[in-house]
Amino acid sequence: MLSQDNTSQGAARSPAIDLRKINKSFGPVKANKDVDLIVAKGSIHGIIGENGAGKSTLMSILYGFYEADSGEIWVNGKLTSIHSSKDAITTGIGMVHQHFMLIDTFTVLENVMLGAEQSSSLKQSKKSARAELQRLSTEFGLAVDPDAMTGDLAVGLQQRVEILKALYRGAEILILDEPTGVLTPQEVQQLFDILQALRERGVSVMLITHKLQEIIAITDEVTVMRGGTMVAPRETAKTNKEELAELMVGRKVLLRVDKEPAKPQQVLLEAKNLTLLDSAGIARLDDVSLQVRAGEILGIAGVSGNGQTELLDVLSGISAVQRGSVVLNGVNIDKNNVLNAKDFRHLSLGHVAEDRHKQGMVTQFSARECAIMGFQDEPEFNGRLLMDNAAVTEHCASLMQQFDVRPNNPHLKAANFSGGNQQKLCIAREIERQPKVLLVGQPTRGVDIGAIEFIHQQIVSLRDAGNAVLVVSVELEEVMSLCDRIVVMFEGRIVGEMAAVDADAQKLGLLMGNAGGGDSDNSTTGVVS
């Protein structure tokens, strides 16, 4: 019924994009099934869905990466065929990819004009591109130094370059694929300001995301995708997060973490003045001290790459302590008493690694093998000479049962599970031993909303059983709702600490960009005022 409304409205205004009955299969998998989508001119249209819902496939079809098996693409009221990115660009469609399509060793100017050079001589092309870039920068308020080396720019600025690239090619329809994943809250706000400026000048924006917050904050209309189909078009003003979450998952989802206030007790894990230098002599950790108590969840917030990974490595024994010390369950670990990751485990530490594909599991192994990694030498899994395969399988089956890992098949290759189920398996492996201290890196990265709820519950119940939990996450919402106490890391240092109840995105965001510390803001290098 709603789509009927949209069609009649669209015909009057001739929508920017009108997709009709798009189908696309990869082998037996139907990535898009009879997808219809209408994007009004000069609007911001959100497309939301879980991983694998078919959002990216649909956008790739629109941008000429894939060709649809069947269906029609109408742009500005005209039936168009798009076979390549070149066609898409000519049609006036621009795309800002999740992983930027930039050459790090090129200047901003070179990146912007690549593929759209005015002449075969670079000198000529640069001259005309510079003038045009200047015009676009002023018109849309997108200031970037054209001669800055792109790889040196902060992520937010690189994204600006991507947007400028699209505008330089005359894009009137801009697709943004998960644009906020790598941005600080301040940078997100700046991006939204830019998008609004674009809308005011008649550019139609399509925002692909899995973050409900963003949809509510910026879009005019929103379409939900689930399992390759368009579930529902909605006007953003007339919907809410709960409804959208339910449409995405297909059942009711609890968005807030349901937990009692923490009852912190004795300190179980302590870092004292940890400093870690990398091979180039740069301090990745700079005098980091923190305590995690039994019965509390400590969250570490920060833009990724500010020392969180190194901190987890030291606290789990993967990297040796260089300066300072770690006290784990009363055992002092420092330069003179170096312990490895296995020793740390024996001191009752569990570690769910940030990158499950690199550190958490071997994706080419079966689930049952992944489920004992780190514990493969335990007597319960070993016979006299060979591994006790029956016990290993049994163990995995019971984990899968308890933690709702689907499909429930210990022999299936780890790579064949979805991100959420892989993560559940990793978390199950660590939590099942009830470690006194649990380190969790990015608990829900690449995990669907439904599984997020479950993972959060498991972490909270481990806390309630009187254990200490340290969570590292780049998702602010997650840190704020899951943790009891929050510290913020910036360039290897701890720049702030607060109770989760006192925290809000604004406060944390300022600390994450270190704008609250009074230092000059490094992240804006390369901006011309």
Add this chain to the structure above:
Amino acid sequence: MSDFMLIAVSTLDATIRVSTPLILCAMAGLFSERSGIVDIGLEGKMLAGAFAAAAIAAVTGSAWLGLGAAISVSICMALLHGFACITHKGNQVVSGLAINILASGLTVTLGIAWFHQGGQTPLLSGDARFFSIDLPGALAVADIPVLGTIYTQLISGHNALVYIAFMTVPVTWWLVYQTRFGLRLRAVGENPQAVDTAGISVFWLRYRAVICAGLLCGIAGAYLSIAQNASFIREMSAGKGYIALAALIFGKWRPKTALLACLLFGFLEALTVRLEGVPLPLIGEVPAQLMQATPYILTVVLLAGFIGKAIAPKSIGIPYSKER
């Protein structure tokens, strides 16, 4: 003093002659590798080019036709490499090795079948070879000390291909850094997806790069068989393609520094020849084998640590496929 001058000039003169194929191959490799295609097949392309040049020059009596044949054959082999690694996304090192093995076997086999001289081609003379050219005024200034000697002995008196080789360096630099083609070439070696999303064909761009590589390797081959020597001899490339590749890496994939690396390697080889059998002060006579090995040992040592980190084009060796 003038004795030393003469020795120095003749060593440097030899350096230029030895460096010429290295320079051509290094520039060839630069095009290919900057576009993201590993080119270990420089050696094979050069060898095939050398054979084609000598064979055609022997039959037709024209050095220029020989050069044309060398370029055509070398480009064909480059296209074969491209077909395997660009179109079919094969392993670039394996494909390059296959090119080398193919060239090594095929040149000898065809040579025996066509010319019945144990894999060699008939000796060339007259117009079938490139002869040295005296630059204008070379004789007139010959008697001026130092500068005159340098001009007459060192700069003048090489064959056309030597001058072409030295000219390819600024031309390569200009193409790579001053033209639209160069911008895209550098981009595709760093991030082919960015090039694809900018609406440029990654395949066609990379094919053009390997064709450039084929062209230059062909000239290098012709230089070996119909300019520096007077016939094709089996395995006459003798690892020069690999040395050129090392020089390219040593020169960090840049034309000017790669040229310097080629000249350094060429100089070492020229020095080896000069010092053979000559007792050195303090050390005495150095075994010829050790002297011959020096450039290779130096290559390993230099590449292993002395040049700092050589940052390769980011996407080198990775076949590009659209479907992610």
